[in-house]
Amino acid sequence: MTMLRIFAAAAAAIAITGTALAADPARKPERHDWGFSGPFGMFDRAALQRGFQVYQEVCAACHGLRQLSFRHLGDDGGPFHDPAYPNPNDNPVVRYIAARYMIEDGPDDVGDMFEREGVPADRFPSPYPNDAAARASNGGALPPDLSVIVSARAGGADYIRSLLLGYDYDPPEGFSVEPPMRYNAYFPGERIMMANPLVEGMVTYADGTEASVEQMANDVTEFLAWASDPKLEQRRRIGGMTLIFLFVFAGLLWFSYKQVWRNVAH
Amino acid sequence: MSGPSTYEPKTPFTRWLDARLPIVRLGWDSFVDFPTPRNLNYWWTFGGILAVFLMIQIITGIVLAMHYVPHVDYAFDSVERIRRDVNYGWLIQAMHANGASFMFLAVYIHMFRGLYYGSYKQPRELLWILGVVIYILMMAAAFMGYVLPWGQMSYWGAMVITNLIGALPLVGDAIREWLWGGFSVGNATLNRFFSLHYLIPFVIAGVVILHIWALHVPGNGNPDGVEVKGKGDTLPFHPYYTVKDAFAIVVFLILFAGFVFFAPNVLGHADNFIEADPLITPAHIVPEWYLLPFYAILRAVPDKLGGVLLMFGAIGVLFVLPWLDTSKVRSMRYRPLARWFFVFFVIICLLLGWCGAENPDDLVFKLGYDAAGNETGFSFLWLARIGTAYYFAYFLIILPLLGFIEKPKERPASIEAAVLGDAAPKPAE
Numbered sequence: 001m002t003m004l005r006i007f008a009a010a011a012a013a014i015a016i017t018g019t020a021l022a023a024d025p026a027r028k029p030e031r032h033d034w035g036f037s038g039p040f041g042m043f044d045r046a047a048l049q050r051g052f053q054v055y056q057e058v059c060a061a062c063h064g065l066r067q068l069s070f071r072h073l074g075d076d077g078g079p080f081h082d083p084a085y086p087n088p089n090d091n092p093v094v095r096y097i098a099a100r101y102m103i104e105d106g107p108d109d110v111g112d113m114f115e116r117e118g119v120p121a122d123r124f125p126s127p128y129p130n131d132a133a134a135r136a137s138n139g140g141a142l143p144p145d146l147s148v149i150v151s152a153r154a155g156g157a158d159y160i161r162s163l164l165l166g167y168d169y170d171p172p173e174g175f176s177v178e179p180p181m182r183y184n185a186y187f188p189g190e191r192i193m194m195a196n197p198l199v200e201g202m203v204t205y206a207d208g209t210e211a212s213v214e215q216m217a218n219d220v221t222e223f224l225a226w227a228s229d230p231k232l233e234q235r236r237r238i239g240g241m242t243l244i245f246l247f248v249f250a251g252l253l254w255f256s257y258k259q260v261w262r263n264v265a266h
Numbered sequence: 267m268s269g270p271s272t273y274e275p276k277t278p279f280t281r282w283l284d285a286r287l288p289i290v291r292l293g294w295d296s297f298v299d300f301p302t303p304r305n306l307n308y309w310w311t312f313g314g315i316l317a318v319f320l321m322i323q324i325i326t327g328i329v330l331a332m333h334y335v336p337h338v339d340y341a342f343d344s345v346e347r348i349r350r351d352v353n354y355g356w357l358i359q360a361m362h363a364n365g366a367s368f369m370f371l372a373v374y375i376h377m378f379r380g381l382y383y384g385s386y387k388q389p390r391e392l393l394w395i396l397g398v399v400i401y402i403l404m405m406a407a408a409f410m411g412y413v414l415p416w417g418q419m420s421y422w423g424a425m426v427i428t429n430l431i432g433a434l435p436l437v438g439d440a441i442r443e444w445l446w447g448g449f450s451v452g453n454a455t456l457n458r459f460f461s462l463h464y465l466i467p468f469v470i471a472g473v474v475i476l477h478i479w480a481l482h483v484p485g486n487g488n489p490d491g492v493e494v495k496g497k498g499d500t501l502p503f504h505p506y507y508t509v510k511d512a513f514a515i516v517v518f519l520i521l522f523a524g525f526v527f528f529a530p531n532v533l534g535h536a537d538n539f540i541e542a543d544p545l546i547t548p549a550h551i552v553p554e555w556y557l558l559p560f561y562a563i564l565r566a567v568p569d570k571l572g573g574v575l576l577m578f579g580a581i582g583v584l585f586v587l588p589w590l591d592t593s594k595v596r597s598m599r600y601r602p603l604a605r606w607f608f609v610f611f612v613i614i615c616l617l618l619g620w621c622g623a624e625n626p627d628d629l630v631f632k633l634g635y636d637a638a639g640n641e642t643g644f645s646f647l648w649l650a651r652i653g654t655a656y657y658f659a660y661f662l663i664i665l666p667l668l669g670f671i672e673k674p675k676e677r678p679a680s681i682e683a684a685v686l687g688d689a690a691p692k693p694a695e
Contacts, residue, residue, distance in 0.1 A: 039528045067346045148346065151531060152539030188549075228539075231349070231356040238357070239527025246520045253513040260509050264501065265685050266304045 027166070027185045029158035032218070036225060037157075040240065042233050043226050048079035050205050051223025054216050057203055059146065062138065062194075064126035067147035068227055070098035071120035077233035079223065089120045101125060139180050141193035150221070150228035157225045162186040164217040167196040272299050296482055301500035302507050303488035305685050309383075310486065311514030312376040318515050319369045320474065324467050326362040327411075334414065336460035338453045341416035342541040360530035366408050367533045368522050370556035373401060382608055384596035385487045391588035393480040398584045400473050405557065407466040410459040412554060417538030422551045424451045424459070430564070433574045450544070490684040491597025492677060499681035550625070558622030559615055563657070565626050566650040576654065583661045590661055592669025600675040607664050614656045621650035 035044045052073065055065070073080045074088030085091040098118035103125060106113035118125075126145075128134035135142050144152075153159045166186035177183045181191040203211045226232070273294040275281040284291055333352050335344040348355035377397070380386055386394035413424045428451065432442040447454030485494055494500055501507070525533065533555065537548045553561050560577050567573035583590075598605040624646045632643035678684035 067343065067350065072350065148539045152536055154536045156536075235356060235360075235527050235530070239523065242523050242527060243520065246516055246523055250513065250516040250520060253509065253516055257509045257513050260505050264304065264506070265689075266306075 027162070027169075029155040029162040029186060030165075031158055032161055034157055034222065034225070036222070036232060040236055042236070043077065043222060045079065045081075046207060046209075047219050047222045048226055050203075050207065050209060050215075051219035051221070051226075052079050053205065054198075054203055054220035055146070055223055058197055058216075059220065060124075060127060062127055062134070062143040064128075064145045065124040065147050065227060066126055066145050069121060069123050070094055070101075070118060072230060073097060074120070075230060077226070077230060079226065091120070094120045098122060139193055143194070146224055146227065148228045150225045152228075157221050159186065160224060161217050161221040164198060164221065165214060271295050296478070296503075297508075298502065298504040300482065300503040301485065301494065301497075302503045303486050303494060303499060303681050304501045304506075305488050305490060305681050306486065306507070306510075307489055308510075308514055309375070309379040309489075311511050312372045312379065314511035315372045315515050315518050316369065316376060317474070318519075319365055319372060320467070320471060322361060323365050323369065324471070326358045326365065327464070327467065329358050330362055331460075331464060334460075336414070336457050338416060338456055338542070341414060341456060345415045356530075357526070360526045362411075364522065364525045364530060364533060366411060367554070367556065368518070368525075369404065370408070372518070373404060374556070377401070378612060381611075382598050382605070383487055383489055384491055384591070384593075384598065386588045387591065387596050388588065389484045390480070390487060393477065393484070394588060395585055396473055396477040396480055398581070400470055400477060401584075402581060403466055403470045403473065407463060407470065408554065408556070410463040410466070413456065413459050414463060415538060416456065416542045418540045418542055418546070418548050419535045419538040419551070421451060421542035421544065422548055423553055424455065426551055427553075428455075430574045430577075433571045435571065487596065488681060489597060489599060490678055490681060491595065491600065492679075492681060492684070495680045496682070552623055555619065555623070558620075559618035559653075560622070562618040562622035562650040563654045565622075566647065566654045576658075580654075580657060583658065587661060587665075591665040592667075593665075593672065593674070594669070595674040595677065597677075600677050601668070601672060602675060603672045604665070604668050607660060607668070610656070611660045614653045614660075617649060618653040618657065621646045621653060626650065 035041055035047070055063075071088040071091075071094060072078055074085060074091035074094040075081060078088070080091060080093045080097075081088070082091055082093070088094055098120050101118035101122070101124075102115045103118045103122050104113055105116050108114055127143075128137065131142055150156050150160055155162075163184060163186045166184040167182065169183065169185040171177055171183040171190070175183075175190070177191055180195075181193060182195060183190060184192040184194075198213045198216050200213055201211050203216060205211055209215060271291055271294070273284075273288075273291040275284045275290070280290055283289070330348065333344060333348045333355065335341055345359065348359050350356075352358075380394060380397070409423070409427060413420045428442055428445050431445060432438045434441065443449065445455070445458075446452070447458055485500075488494075535552065552558070560580060563580050564573045564577040567576055593601060593604065595601050598608055626647040627645055629641060629643040629645055630649050632641045634642055636642045
């Protein structure tokens with residue numbers, strides 16, 4: 001019986017999203033030419049740093065990044081990696097970023113919790129103490145954690161970028177969107193609780209790049225793509241070497257095979 | 267086929283050992299001097315490939331188990347930690363997750379090879395049946411392994427599959443509760459799945475030993491389907507097939523590395539990067555690709571119990587296949603009718619996989635509109651039904667009948683004759 005209920009729930013879910021999708025041919029995420037797409041693509045370090053700034057100044061108000069520690073920012077392939085500091089805990093930029101956060105620690109000797117400056121080993125603190133508090137502050141919607149958001153959405157980085165830029169469209173005729181919901185052309189169901197997060201010039205980039213909405217969307221998406229897959233660069237480098245090794249090895253084995261079988265009809 | 271042992275211990279120590287534990291002799295007779303048909307093609311390399319992948323899965327799995335935490339509150343984060351913080355954890359985790367897919371790819375090729383070349387026929391029935399046992403154990407291991415990361419698909423996949431057991435009359439509910447260790451998929455379920463997921467690969471390894479043992483009594487089949495008759499038909503396993511298998515294994519590893527390093531998540535599902543939530547059902551619950559044909563068969567039947575029985579029947583029928591195929595001819599090279607039914611069978615299996623991935627009510631192609639203006643046409647449900655019908659007809663009707671009505675082509679007198687043609691030495695008699 002439970003199974004029937006589950007199937008019914010699943011069928012209902014399919015039906016609901018199905019009709020939603022049918023009402024709007026939910027726009028397919030717009031393809032964007034990322035530096036990290038393609039088998040040997042790598043992240044753009046400057047874009048990662050700008051994207052981190054957008055995350056920190058805009059997204060972090062509601063969205064956590066709980067799988068990441070500050071030290072990850074200084075890892076090989078990360079936004080603030082510096083070859084001079086192979087141990088990211090020593091990286092002064094990372095230490096500075098961590099120190100600007102206050103982290104709850106404890107209990108101390110008398111059993112009290114206390115706050116202290118963050119260190120690179122600390123995790124990014126969540127903006128809310130728990131999910132209930134997060135929902136209460138956001139009209140019942142839970143802002144998802146962004147640690148693996150690019151992996152966790154079909155469409156990946158293209159979808160996240162499209163979603164951030166998807167507030168400019170008008171809802172189709174007869175499609176009602178009640179406040180506080182907003183219309184977003186790329187969100188499944190097209191009604192989203194998140195307000196349009198990006199406003200032209202809301203971030204002053206340290207490197208002087210002009211903070212257009214699209215620029216910020218590109219940068220923060222690239223940062224989140226890194227956060228979801230921080231080993232991408234290492235993986236591709238090692239993968240390239242592994243493939244070269246395997247091709248050479250296969251070639252040697254092919255000639256060995258030819259040599260061993262040279263006098264044997266088969 | 268394995269004749270008298272040709273192993274001769276050369277040193278005092280090996281002579282001493284051979285008189286007490288002839289393990290070197292066993293290895294020599296099984297993997298060095300083992301007489302192997304000279305006409306094996308590359309379809310015969312997948313046994314070796316599977317052995318390599320079983321080892322890859324066990325080794326990477328043991329390392330993952332050192333870092334994984336089987337608890338509903340920590341499982342998802344511990345897998346993320348493996349990807350991010352464990353040294354080369356991203357590599358080990360990707361190898362393990364993709365390794366499962368590649369093992370199934372190899373086992374399907376291995377099984378289709380057996381179907382085409384009649385590898386299940388007398389005297390290799392037990393060899394085939396042991397293979398089916400391994401296949402079932404693989405599915406159990408893969409399913410439980412997929413639950414461990416505790417993402418949305420893990421949780422809801424476990425929910426759907428364990429609920430299938432509940433469809434059994436009388437005992438279904440009791441068995442399901444016993445599997446769950448409670449009244450729902452929960453922490454107890456995750457814990458026992460982890461325990462069993464660790465156990466099953468070693469059971470597989472044990473059955474693999476029986477599988478190889480059962481192989482080494484009658485010896486390998488071969489593409490021509492004629493039994494080995496003399497020395498001219500065979501070659502020693504080493505170096506001829508060690509080098510050929512090694513080449514095939516490395517080529518397969520190239521494909522594997524392509525996925526592990528450049529597309530580690532494409533075979534998975536984006537929803538599994540969302541932590542399991544019992545309150546939110548994903549829009550689309552789909553199993554991993556290698557289980558999709560059976561999922562399609564399950565959903566092809568409007569009745570729950572019927573669907574479950576048909577799905578298990580689809581695997582169960584493989585056990586009796588050696589007695590369903592009435593043809594005396596082993597290889598479909600010499601079966602002009604059967605080979606076309608086989609080709610169609612492979613296509614049907616792929617189509618069933620496609621149906622399993624799609625929503626049954628969606629249309630494969632549209633034919634028009636009904637009175638209400640909705641699109642009508644040929645749905646995936648009906649494609650799955652046709653596929654299911656052919657799947658069972660192939661085993662239960664076509665193969666039994668073909669043995670009586672098919673006129674096989676002339677078969678070569680021996681493997682040597684097949685390979686050398688006119689140049690083969692004439693039989694002595």
